[in-house]
Amino acid sequence: MFEILSKEMLTPIICRMKVSAPRLAAAAQPGQFLIVRADEKGERIPLTISDFDRKEGTVTIVTQKIGASTADIIAYEPGECFADVVGPLGLASEFVEMPADKLAQQRYILIAGGLGTAPVYPQAKWLKEHGVPVDVIIGAKTKDLLIYTDEMREVCDNLFICTDDGSEGFKGMGTNMLEHVVEEGHKYTQAVIIGPMIMMKFTTLTCKKLGIPAIVSLNTLMVDGTGMCGACRVSVGGKTRFACVEGPEFDGYEVDFDQAMRRQGQYKAEEIAANENHVCKIGRGK
Amino acid sequence: MANRIPRVAVREQDPKVRATNFEEVCYGYNREEAMLEASRCLHCKNPRCVGACPVNVNIPEFIAKVAEGDVDAAAAIIAQDSSLPAVCGRVCPQETQCEGSCVLGVKGEPVAIGKLERFVADETLAKASATVAPSNGIKVAVVGSGPAGLACASDLAKWGYDVTIFEALHKAGGVLEYGIPEFRLPKDNVLKHEIAKVRALGVKIETDVIIGKTVTIDHLMDEEGFKAVFIGSGAGLPKFMNIPGENLCGVFSANEFLTRNNLMKAWREDYLTPIHAGKKVCVVGGGNVAMDAARTALRLGAEVHIVYRRTEAELPARKEEVHHAIEEGIIFDMLTNPVEVIGDEKGWVKALKCIRMELGEPDESGRRSPVPVEGSEFEIETETVIMALGTSPNPMISRSTAGLETNRRGCLVADEQGATTRPGVFAGGDAVTGAATVILAMGAGRTAAKAIDKYLKG
Numbered sequence: 086m087f088e089i090l091s092k093e094m095l096t097p098i099i100c101r102m103k104v105s106a107p108r109l110a111a112a113a114q115p116g117q118f119l120i121v122r123a124d125e126k127g128e129r130i131p132l133t134i135s136d137f138d139r140k141e142g143t144v145t146i147v148t149q150k151i152g153a154s155t156a157d158i159i160a161y162e163p164g165e166c167f168a169d170v171v172g173p174l175g176l177a178s179e180f181v182e183m184p185a186d187k188l189a190q191q192r193y194i195l196i197a198g199g200l201g202t203a204p205v206y207p208q209a210k211w212l213k214e215h216g217v218p219v220d221v222i223i224g225a226k227t228k229d230l231l232i233y234t235d236e237m238r239e240v241c242d243n244l245f246i247c248t249d250d251g252s253e254g255f256k257g258m259g260t261n262m263l264e265h266v267v268e269e270g271h272k273y274t275q276a277v278i279i280g281p282m283i284m285m286k287f288t289t290l291t292c293k294k295l296g297i298p299a300i301v302s303l304n305t306l307m308v309d310g311t312g313m314c315g316a317c318r319v320s321v322g323g324k325t326r327f328a329c330v331e332g333p334e335f336d337g338y339e340v341d342f343d344q345a346m347r348r349q350g351q352y353k354a355e356e357i358a359a360n361e362n363h364v365c366k367i368g369r370g371k
Numbered sequence: 372m373a374n375r376i377p378r379v380a381v382r383e384q385d386p387k388v389r390a391t392n393f394e395e396v397c398y399g400y401n402r403e404e405a406m407l408e409a410s411r412c413l414h415c416k417n418p419r420c421v422g423a424c425p426v427n428v429n430i431p432e433f434i435a436k437v438a439e440g441d442v443d444a445a446a447a448i449i450a451q452d453s454s455l456p457a458v459c460g461r462v463c464p465q466e467t468q469c470e471g472s473c474v475l476g477v478k479g480e481p482v483a484i485g486k487l488e489r490f491v492a493d494e495t496l497a498k499a500s501a502t503v504a505p506s507n508g509i510k511v512a513v514v515g516s517g518p519a520g521l522a523c524a525s526d527l528a529k530w531g532y533d534v535t536i537f538e539a540l541h542k543a544g545g546v547l548e549y550g551i552p553e554f555r556l557p558k559d560n561v562l563k564h565e566i567a568k569v570r571a572l573g574v575k576i577e578t579d580v581i582i583g584k585t586v587t588i589d590h591l592m593d594e595e596g597f598k599a600v601f602i603g604s605g606a607g608l609p610k611f612m613n614i615p616g617e618n619l620c621g622v623f624s625a626n627e628f629l630t631r632n633n634l635m636k637a638w639r640e641d642y643l644t645p646i647h648a649g650k651k652v653c654v655v656g657g658g659n660v661a662m663d664a665a666r667t668a669l670r671l672g673a674e675v676h677i678v679y680r681r682t683e684a685e686l687p688a689r690k691e692e693v694h695h696a697i698e699e700g701i702i703f704d705m706l707t708n709p710v711e712v713i714g715d716e717k718g719w720v721k722a723l724k725c726i727r728m729e730l731g732e733p734d735e736s737g738r739r740s741p742v743p744v745e746g747s748e749f750e751i752e753t754e755t756v757i758m759a760l761g762t763s764p765n766p767m768i769s770r771s772t773a774g775l776e777t778n779r780r781g782c783l784v785a786d787e788q789g790a791t792t793r794p795g796v797f798a799g800g801d802a803v804t805g806a807a808t809v810i811l812a813m814g815a816g817r818t819a820a821k822a823i824d825k826y827l828k829g
Binding site: 108109111112122126127128129153154157168169170171172173174308309311312313314315316318319320325330344347348350351352355356 | 539540541549578579580581584585586607608609611613617618620621623624626627630631635636641642643644645646647717718765767
């Protein structure tokens with residue numbers, strides 16, 4: 086069983102948990118994800134690994150309440166256990182395997198949107214630890230939805246914050262922020278974009294305009310996460326790829342985002358029906 | 372004369388009723404029926420059925436015990452060779468194995484060996500299984516808790532080895548759990564007991580461990596003290612046709628569709644798993660998985676068509692499954708091959724464009740190969756398309772383990788005893804052969820268990 090060791094609400098709907106999973110923590114790398122199944126009747130929910138501690142044997146997950154299953158995950162309290170936590174899944178970020186001489190020439194800009202800030206954190210941390218210059222842009226609709234700003238400041242050279250409504254930092258979206266930062270004279274060899282599919286689509290277009298190669302991390306539907314179901318198929322450069330085993334990171338220039346967005350919503354009708362009927366029983370009467 | 376008795380028919384759920392539920396189709400024999408059917412066996416001096424069984428169950432002997440009414444003795448005979456009789460009695464292709472070689476079948480109906488095996492297994496499901504030798508303390512790891520892994524682990528545990536099975540999913544059973552539907556193999560009433568019996572032998576099962584991701588085979592052998600490893604990771608990767616429109620919403624692999632319904636219990640209202648069948652479903656393919664997906668979609672309320680490029684005679688599925696599917700109202704569109712999935716403006720499937728086929732010359736497999744009839748394209752309107760075209764082994768293990776060779780089709784290379792190209796690492800079942808049957812996987816697991824025993828004692 087996978088015990089929850091700590092829990093904090095980062096916003097009213099975004100929750101951070103540290104979970105005991107020694108085998109998983111020992112193997113995890115930046116860029117990878119895991120799957121949580123809260124209880125016997127829950128779905129298998131893919132979540133990004135936002136931190137891991139090999140010594141402690143723990144992984145940190147950040148969950149946003151979207152539907153019935155994510156609400157169930159968030160309802161767990163420290164001392165309780167998830168039925169299943171499995172991973173790490175997917176491939177590690179490209180830089181993890183990059184030869185040292187090539188890595189030394191890189192200058193990264195990591196662009197995070199909303200919940201995507203959580204998986205950006207271990208990437209920035211890794212790059213910082215390996216002496217690679219790394220800047221981070223965190224974007225959110227409004228100040229209250231910003232997460233990981235203090236933690237991120239510790240692991241990057243420059244942190245740029247933007248909000249759609251201007252309630253904190255630069256007023257505008259991540260795309261505007263990126264253009265602004267580049268105009269100011271910052272130069273990058275590689276962008277990594279993690280956030281909602283629509284945000285990744287438009288930020289990739291901005292990167293293309295600015296001539297910065299862009300890697301995106303796709304949060305597709307999946308069941309097993311090991312290549313069995315094929316629910317995660319995406320078109321990349323005209324070829325079908327499985328995001329769970331060949332991703333989740335792909336060259337953003339090559340991804341068919343419109344198809345990916347449609348596929349992500351495939352079970353929307355069923356999920357809306359489930360949410361209407363769902364009464365969360367987790368954490369009550371235990 | 373014993374052999375004048377006609378084969379005892381097995382009771383089944385009415386097709387109209389069962390098309391709307393997920394309860395088991397076949398009720399199986401009761402004691403009287405089983406004893407009567409068992410009395411038909413001629414007890415041949417050279418029983419061909421035993422040789423035709425991939426694990427060589429001593430069929431005439433166990434049947435003799437059934438005829439005497441001694442079910443426990445029959446179970447003990449089966450247990451010598453099979454660790455999953457309640458499963459095999461239900462899912463083996465008996466018509467091409469034991470029953471296919473029964474002498475009675477030459478002029479009439481063969482003995483219902485599968486149904487008798489199932490009767491014996493079901494009657495003794497809750498009872499303790501075989502005896503276990505004293506522990507020798509030697510650790511062996513088994514990758515995958517499907518039929519190959521369970522069979523290999525059972526034998527090794529019986530001989531005193533300290534066996535741990537590592538399972539990637541959250542539940543043990545492999546394809547028996549995620550692939551084969553409830554109406555063919557009940558999970559809580561049958562499979563759970565069979566797996567409990569394997570556990571009762573001392574086998575440990577660690578779920579949520581993906582070998583090649585969570586831990587590697589090197590780690591198991593170098594750091595955790597496992598002296599040998601058996602890989603029975605199956606063939607889990609779905610194939611697609613690579614035709615236009617395959618990534619439209621509403622196109623699923625049979626693996627996804629069946630996993631959602633079986634492992635994730637989408638058919639039960641108290642589970643959160645979503646599943647999409649819609650009003651009309653086309654299932655592409657003609658094997659057991661295609662039949663399972665089609666009959667599942669039917670039970671979820673859809674009109675279901677099987678789209679298959681050859682004719683009914685070439686369907687690779689078990690005869691009983693095809694028969695049951697027809698009874699339940701599945702529509703078979705034979706000599707039909709999809710060329711494109713057509714979508715609507717929202718990116719959802721609206722039709723499957725197909726071409727008519729005709730049978731040409733026999734190919735290498737001896738089956739007449741289908742050839743497209745030029746200009747015969749037509750569209751079948753449909754909401755959902757399920758691709759059931761076969762599966763191939765997962766490369767996760769071979770890619771993460773040095774010295775483990777695979778062939779052109781991605782299957783692990785292993786000799787007849789199951790030894791791979793890496794010392795101490797053995798493999799069997801679908802991971803080696805590509806997608807095949809439960810019983811062949813079990814047979815390979817048992818063969819490898821013997822080779823592992825020899826390797827560790829040699």
